[in-house]
Amino acid sequence: MNTVYYLIMVPMVYLAVAVCLIGVIARLIALGRAPRHPHSLAIFPQRGPRFLGALGDTFGMPTVRRHQPLLWFFLLLYHLAFLVLIASHFDLFPGIRILPADSPHMIGAGAVGVVLTLALFYFLIRRFRSPIREITVPSDYLLLLLLLFLVLTGSTISWANSWNSEAGGFVITKQDFGLYLDGLARFRFEDPREVLYGSHYIVVVLHVLLANLFLILLPFSKIMHTFIALPMNRLRRGA
Amino acid sequence: MDATQKQELRRLFASRLTGAVRMYLEACTHCGTCIPACHAYASEPELRHSSVGRAENIRRLFWRHFRPQGRLAGWLNEAVELSEDWMEKVYETAYTCTGCRRCVTYCPFGIDTQQIQSIAKLLLIGAGREPQVLSMLADMSIAKGENVEATKASFTQAVQGLEEEVIARWRSEAGREAIPIDEKDADLLYVALAGKHSIIPAAAIMNAAGENWSLSYFEAVNFGAFVGNPEKTREISQRIIDEAVRLGVREVAICECGTAYRVMKFMMGELPFRVVSFVEVIARYLREGRIQIDPRKTEQRLTYHDPCQIARNGGVMEEAREILAHLTRDFVELQPNRVENWCCGGGGGLVAMGEKEFRMRSARVKAEQVRATGAEVLATACENCHTQLSDLNEHYALGMRVAFLSDLVSQALVASQ
Ligand code: HEM
Ligand code: SF4
Ligand code: SF4
Numbered sequence: 294m295n296t297v298y299y300l301i302m303v304p305m306v307y308l309a310v311a312v313c314l315i316g317v318i319a320r321l322i323a324l325g326r327a328p329r330h331p332h333s334l335a336i337f338p339q340r341g342p343r344f345l346g347a348l349g350d351t352f353g354m355p356t357v358r359r360h361q362p363l364l365w366f367f368l369l370l371y372h373l374a375f376l377v378l379i380a381s382h383f384d385l386f387p388g389i390r391i392l393p394a395d396s397p398h399m400i401g402a403g404a405v406g407v408v409l410t411l412a413l414f415y416f417l418i419r420r421f422r423s424p425i426r427e428i429t430v431p432s433d434y435l436l437l438l439l440l441l442f443l444v445l446t447g448s449t450i451s452w453a454n455s456w457n458s459e460a461g462g463f464v465i466t467k468q469d470f471g472l473y474l475d476g477l478a479r480f481r482f483e484d485p486r487e488v489l490y491g492s493h494y495i496v497v498v499l500h501v502l503l504a505n506l507f508l509i510l511l512p513f514s515k516i517m518h519t520f521i522a523l524p525m526n527r528l529r530r531g532a
Numbered sequence: 533m534d535a536t537q538k539q540e541l542r543r544l545f546a547s548r549l550t551g552a553v554r555m556y557l558e559a560c561t562h563c564g565t566c567i568p569a570c571h572a573y574a575s576e577p578e579l580r581h582s583s584v585g586r587a588e589n590i591r592r593l594f595w596r597h598f599r600p601q602g603r604l605a606g607w608l609n610e611a612v613e614l615s616e617d618w619m620e621k622v623y624e625t626a627y628t629c630t631g632c633r634r635c636v637t638y639c640p641f642g643i644d645t646q647q648i649q650s651i652a653k654l655l656l657i658g659a660g661r662e663p664q665v666l667s668m669l670a671d672m673s674i675a676k677g678e679n680v681e682a683t684k685a686s687f688t689q690a691v692q693g694l695e696e697e698v699i700a701r702w703r704s705e706a707g708r709e710a711i712p713i714d715e716k717d718a719d720l721l722y723v724a725l726a727g728k729h730s731i732i733p734a735a736a737i738m739n740a741a742g743e744n745w746s747l748s749y750f751e752a753v754n755f756g757a758f759v760g761n762p763e764k765t766r767e768i769s770q771r772i773i774d775e776a777v778r779l780g781v782r783e784v785a786i787c788e789c790g791t792a793y794r795v796m797k798f799m800m801g802e803l804p805f806r807v808v809s810f811v812e813v814i815a816r817y818l819r820e821g822r823i824q825i826d827p828r829k830t831e832q833r834l835t836y837h838d839p840c841q842i843a844r845n846g847g848v849m850e851e852a853r854e855i856l857a858h859l860t861r862d863f864v865e866l867q868p869n870r871v872e873n874w875c876c877g878g879g880g881g882l883v884a885m886g887e888k889e890f891r892m893r894s895a896r897v898k899a900e901q902v903r904a905t906g907a908e909v910l911a912t913a914c915e916n917c918h919t920q921l922s923d924l925n926e927h928y929a930l931g932m933r934v935a936f937l938s939d940l941v942s943q944a945l946v947a948s949q
Binding site: 339425 | 551562640845
């Protein structure tokens with residue numbers, strides 16, 4: 294079992310990051326190289342500066358706000374929380390500091406996970422209702438489930454983090470994760486068990502496994518919208 | 533479906549895979565925001581009448597035939613293989629969608645279902661399943677372009693027969709033809725439809741404005757675009773481009789035909805002349821004081837339907853309001869209007885194909901929207917819309933008069949004080 298844990302916690306992480314980066318870049322190159330559309334795809338009237346307008350459309354999602362306010366609320370909440378989540382994971386690396394080095398918490402102190410969980414639940418539940426149900430394909434459900442378990446395991450770790458050794462053994466601190474990630478960043482190939490010695494190590498392994506899967510699937514999934522939402526919105530603005 | 537045919541259809545599909553279309557096919561999150569955008573869905577809430585519902589028919593083929601994940605784990609995206617049966621779905625995508633692009637204004641990414649629909653249309657041509665009537669009409673237009681000389685005399689004669697009616701609306705100066713044809717160095721080439729309703733009012737208006745114009749030999753309508761055949765679309769437009777270049781005009785004005793305007797203005801690349809819709813021309817004459825109209829001549833309450841291809845997809849919206857402000861004192865807007873206006877339900881070749889039953893069913897929202905204004909006259913600026921709105925008027929007993937903007941203007945022309 295320890296070997297499996299090790300494979301997930303170290304080599305697979307490298308594999309996932311590589312697949313994700315190479316996959317996304319290759320996809321973007323392929324899309325960029327595809328022939329230009331032969332005519333304008335603009336919607337009129339065209340007001341204001343094009344690029345800024347497209348940025349606003351991409352990050353403010355005004356069309357969803359107008360037509361599906363509740364979805365818009367959760368979308369914004371979710372996507373903002375996701376951004377914070379990425380930042381907070383970088384913050385774990387000892388070399389990158391956003392919060393003070395001795396802070397026991399991740400950015401948001403657990404709130405980010407709660408927000409993401411709520412939003413993902415909402416996304417999932419609305420998929421069971423008509424007419425969204427009929428346009429949903431298996432990958433939509435699976436992706437949401439993957440993310441849901443990813444944030445749930447994350448939140449469990451974050452919650453366990455707030456325990457201390459006197460209270461029952463949940464002792465993997467933010468600084469310990471920092472050591473693990475630092476080892477990864479420096480390609481030391483050490484067994485993470487040496488720095489992550491809490492009794493809920495299995496949850497950490499699960500979390501990393503799900504994150505690896507997410508990264509590997511990303512370039513092949515609709516999450517590619519992250520990178521092409523802006524170019525598509527520029528087309529509508531007449532670029 | 534045998535392997536060669538499949539290969540051929542795959543090739544046609546691939547010919548449409550521009551960067552934009554690939555993104556539209558790959559990035560839909562199935563969020564459903566676009567569903568209520570379509571008039572067909574709003575009239576009859578069935579998913580196959582929604583934007584994403586139609587696009588999925590093509591998207592599922594795309595996964596299977598163009599992406600590795602569709603081949604390895606097709607069930608994830610419900611990928612499907614090209615087959616005779618599936619072509620029924622392709623037909624539905626192609627010919628229940630009017631290409632109005634209203635859904636583009638709902639989608640958070642701006643996914644353009646019309647471009648996905650155009651793949652469907654091309655696949656049907658490849659399988660020989662496109663509506664034959666549209667292909668035939670397109671071929672007739674092209675044949676006419678190849679034999680201009682043979683038809684010139686009869687065309688000129690037919691047009692001369694209309695001059696009296698033009699003069700009845702506006703008596704032009706002595707020595708000027710009421711409908712000039714083949715005028716070298718004219719400033720403006722007017723491209724009409726095969727029907728006097730699209731020639732007489734426009735001629736009267738241009739004569740009243742003292743325009744140095746010429747009538748094109750060719751009709752504006754582009755059946756190549758309706759059937760979705762890019763080569764035919766180009767050939768049909770090219771006839772007009774050649775004529776405009778030969779006459780050396782500075783401007784080509786497309787009559788009240790939405791698709792013809794969009795194709796010429798946006799799809800033909802750089803042209804050595806300006807392309808305008810006739811609505812813009814009328815608005816310009818009014819702005820420059822070249823024509824005057826008497827608002828008392830249109831006493832009934834008036835509303836205006838923005839044709840999708842001219843307004844949302846062509847940018848001509850405020851020009852129509854300028855004209856309407858001169859035309860009547862009792863104007864009421866449709867709700868919603870301009871970019872958000874409901875499609876009439878007749879575009880994309882549906883009117884030319886007949887399809888009356890579907891057109892009436894799928895445009896119930898349009899009829900209700902029009903009825904709610906309490907207007908007596910429903911003006912518009914597109915041939916397709918005019919036909920469809922007239923059919924709706926009858927079918928839903930709206931009791932209105934459907935009129936072209938140019939017709940209303942030409943009836944209200946008065947001499948400048
Ligand atoms: C870090 C980058 C991003 C990630 C990881 C991400 C992830 C996600 C996920 C997991 C969903 C839920 C899908 C579902 O409901 O099944 C989603 C939905 C969505 N995202 Fe993103 N996204 C990102 C960036 C963006 C950006 C830049 C936009 C800009 C327009 C955007 C727009 C949307 C929209 C419109 C939906 C549809 C909601 C739905 O599916 O019900 N996303 N995104
Ligand atoms: S382009 Fe118009 S008709 Fe076609 S799906 Fe979109 S809203 Fe419906
Ligand atoms: S609004 Fe756009 S992303 Fe959402 S289902 Fe419709 S086409 Fe797909």
